[in-house]
Amino acid sequence: MSGKKESRKAIVIGAGLGGLAAALRLAAAGWKVAVFERADSPGGKMNRWEAGGFRFDTGPSLITMPWIFEDLFRAAGTRMRDHIEIQSVDPIAQYIFDDGTRFSHTADLPEWLKTVRELENGDASGFLNFMALGARLFELSRKTFFQRSPYEPPDANVLKSLRHLPLRFAWGNYDRTVRRFFRSPHLRQMFNRYITYVGSSPYRAPATLSVIPYVEYAYGGWHIKGGLYRLVEVLTELCGAAGVELFTGSPVASILRRNGRVCGVRLESGETRDANAVVMNGDASRTPALLGDTQARPVPEAKRSLSGLVFLFALRKPLPDQPHHTIHFSADYPDEFRQLFDERRFPDDPTVYVNLPSRTDRSMTPGEGEVMFVMANAPANDGDRWDDSAVAAARKRVMERLRKSGFADFEPDVLHSAVWTPRRLAERFDMPGGSIYGRVSHGWRGTFLRPPNRDRRVPGLYHVGGSTHPGGGTPTVLLSAAITCRLIDYYERR
Numbered sequence: 011m012s013g014k015k016e017s018r019k020a021i022v023i024g025a026g027l028g029g030l031a032a033a034l035r036l037a038a039a040g041w042k043v044a045v046f047e048r049a050d051s052p053g054g055k056m057n058r059w060e061a062g063g064f065r066f067d068t069g070p071s072l073i074t075m076p077w078i079f080e081d082l083f084r085a086a087g088t089r090m091r092d093h094i095e096i097q098s099v100d101p102i103a104q105y106i107f108d109d110g111t112r113f114s115h116t117a118d119l120p121e122w123l124k125t126v127r128e129l130e131n132g133d134a135s136g137f138l139n140f141m142a143l144g145a146r147l148f149e150l151s152r153k154t155f156f157q158r159s160p161y162e163p164p165d166a167n168v169l170k171s172l173r174h175l176p177l178r179f180a181w182g183n184y185d186r187t188v189r190r191f192f193r194s195p196h197l198r199q200m201f202n203r204y205i206t207y208v209g210s211s212p213y214r215a216p217a218t219l220s221v222i223p224y225v226e227y228a229y230g231g232w233h234i235k236g237g238l239y240r241l242v243e244v245l246t247e248l249c250g251a252a253g254v255e256l257f258t259g260s261p262v263a264s265i266l267r268r269n270g271r272v273c274g275v276r277l278e279s280g281e282t283r284d285a286n287a288v289v290m291n292g293d294a295s296r297t298p299a300l301l302g303d304t305q306a307r308p309v310p311e312a313k314r315s316l317s318g319l320v321f322l323f324a325l326r327k328p329l330p331d332q333p334h335h336t337i338h339f340s341a342d343y344p345d346e347f348r349q350l351f352d353e354r355r356f357p358d359d360p361t362v363y364v365n366l367p368s369r370t371d372r373s374m375t376p377g378e379g380e381v382m383f384v385m386a387n388a389p390a391n392d393g394d395r396w397d398d399s400a401v402a403a404a405r406k407r408v409m410e411r412l413r414k415s416g417f418a419d420f421e422p423d424v425l426h427s428a429v430w431t432p433r434r435l436a437e438r439f440d441m442p443g444g445s446i447y448g449r450v451s452h453g454w455r456g457t458f459l460r461p462p463n464r465d466r467r468v469p470g471l472y473h474v475g476g477s478t479h480p481g482g483g484t485p486t487v488l489l490s491a492a493i494t495c496r497l498i499d500y501y502e503r504r
């Protein structure tokens with residue numbers, strides 16, 4: 011940026027991961043930045059709950075592509091390793107199936123290939139070919155999708171890269187592609203689950219999302235020592251050091267315009283603040299209402315990504331036989347997704363994810379015991395009230411799945427517990443129905459044409475975070491901050 015950039019003011023609506031990352035990048039580029047967050051703490055979905063010395067992440071539990079996190083620290087003029095310690099999680103996950111089959115995905119490739127051969131009648135070529143497809147899509151994404159907004163004119167490099175798009179398999183349906191590469195019903199179910207990383211159904215998502223499992227297999231999964239919320243704490247500190255003003259408990263009621271251009275915001279308190287650029291980190295579907303469009307409708311339920319039902323348990327006793335992450339699969343995966351997306355209800359037999367970060371990181375407990383995060387997918391409906399009886403009914407199904415896969419009864423050892431329902435997510439962070447990843451990644455449009463990083467109708471207005479391009483999940487949200495800030499640098503240059 012050039013000229014009198016020091017005097018330029020930017021307002022970021024929301025202190026989620028994308029909002030904090032954008033604020034930090036803008037401050038590093040010379041903007042005077044103020045962040046307004048409606049909740050009483052920063053972090054958005056990446057948040058924390060503490061009880062009796064047990065420390066819980068309430069949202070993300072695994073990060074991938076750590077170099078994207080390093081890039082943010084570099085942009086802020088520092089190094090990630092000077093602030094946070096990331097720990098490799100290996101095995102990344104244990105998988106337990108309804109028929110009793112169980113295996114672990116380990117970073118030890120020969121060991122993992124042995125498991126694949128056992129499941130695939132001695133032949134690992136399907137896995138290797140699926141990874142080869144993922145690798146090509148990943149290289150392509152790095153040059154295109156991860157770098158820039160699809161709404162902006164492509165440059166020559168992008169067009170050159172797109173010529174090499176592996177058309178075969180890439181544009182089909184994800185589940186069909188998985189079935190082409192794998193014969194084992196267990197590997198099919200396991201690879202289909204990766205689409206829930208973007209809150210979508212493997213039966214409706216495009217096969218280009220094969221890039222998601224590839225990233226985990228090629229680059230591993232990571233924990234942040236002290237809990238993933240450490241990242242939010244550190245980014246908040248770095249924002250403070252860079253002169254960013256951060257106000258919590260400060261909902262923005264409207265985005266103000268003068269002569270069609272963004273000129274600031276009005277808070278719910280009535281206070282107004284002026285700005286040359288406004289970056290919306292809240293759900294992009296809320297932007298029209300903030301602009302005063304009274305006709306604006308929320309994203310229809312059918313187009314929302316999944317929400318989640320999360321139980322947090324502080325356990326008196328450790329669970330030394332359990333790994334950090336375990337997936338307890340339902341008996342009938344297509345039926346589970348039918349209930350989630352067609353019937354739009356919590357499944358009868360949910361797939362249950364158990365995360366025990368204290369197996370890797372003892373600093374999350376007061377010494378003894380275990381920190382346990384249990385999650386099942388849920389639809390992002392407006393009408394679901396998630397009252398006590400609905401939570402109790404869902405909890406029974408979750409516990410039944412754990413019992414079926416042999417998880418010992420831990421309920422007598424629960425010292426503290428909390429529950430995050432879709433409704434709680436929706437109300438706290440103003441997310442439609444508690445949808446975690448913005449629009450669902452079903453079909454080509456849903457996946458690639460998300461609400462744009464730069465609002466083309468309202469000059470000076472931008473979006474950042476999981477509801478815009480390139481999508482939800484912590485690394486992609488950080489990529490969105492880089493893309494949005496590059497656009498601000500270009501379009502707001504004076």
Ligand SMILES: Cc1cc2nc3c(=O)[nH]c(=O)nc-3n(C[C@H](O)[C@H](O)[C@H](O)COP(=O)(O)OP(=O)(O)OC[C@H]3O[C@@H](n4cnc5c(N)ncnc54)[C@H](O)[C@@H]3O)c2cc1C
Binds near residue numbers: 024
């Ligand atoms: C249970 C759960 C598990 C997850 N697991 C993983 C995982 O393992 N790995 C992974 O990578 N990702 C995971 N995610 C997804 C990840 O947490 C999100 O993609 C990411 O944190 C979203 O960041 P964001 O920038 O989009 O902002 P958000 O977190 O959506 O934050 C937006 C912020 O804007 C604020 N806001 C909204 N409207 C206003 C307004 N009008 N005024 C002021 N403030 C406003 C909200 O309160 C919120 O704080 C998970 C999420 C959840 C909930």
